[in-house]
Amino acid sequence: MADVKFSKAIKKLDEIITKIENEEIDVDELSDQVKEAVQLIELCKKKIEKAEMEVKRVVEGFVDESVEK
Numbered sequence: 600m601a602d603v604k605f606s607k608a609i610k611k612l613d614e615i616i617t618k619i620e621n622e623e624i625d626v627d628e629l630s631d632q633v634k635e636a637v638q639l640i641e642l643c644k645k646k647i648e649k650a651e652m653e654v655k656r657v658v659e660g661f662v663d664e665s666v667e668k
Contacts, residue, residue, distance in 0.1 A: 600638055600639075600642055603639075603642060605643060605646045605647075608639045608642050608643050608646075609639075609643060611635075611639055612636055612639045612640065612643070615632050615635060615636045615639075616636070618632065619632065619633075
């Protein structure tokens with residue numbers, strides 16, 4: 600699941616939440632859908648954390664270059 604794009608993960612998560620809210624999920628499917636939702640949330644969280652680290656590194660490099668000039 601790690602290779603799933605953030606936007607697709609969010610879309611799938613939204614679909615699961617909508618089905619749960621609208622009571623469109625059978626009780627037999629509920630557990631599996633909740634597990635998938637948790638995996639998608641964890642995936643999105645990791646992708647956000649990675650992006651934050653990359654942006655921070657870029658900004659710090661930019662600031663360091665500006666100070667050196």
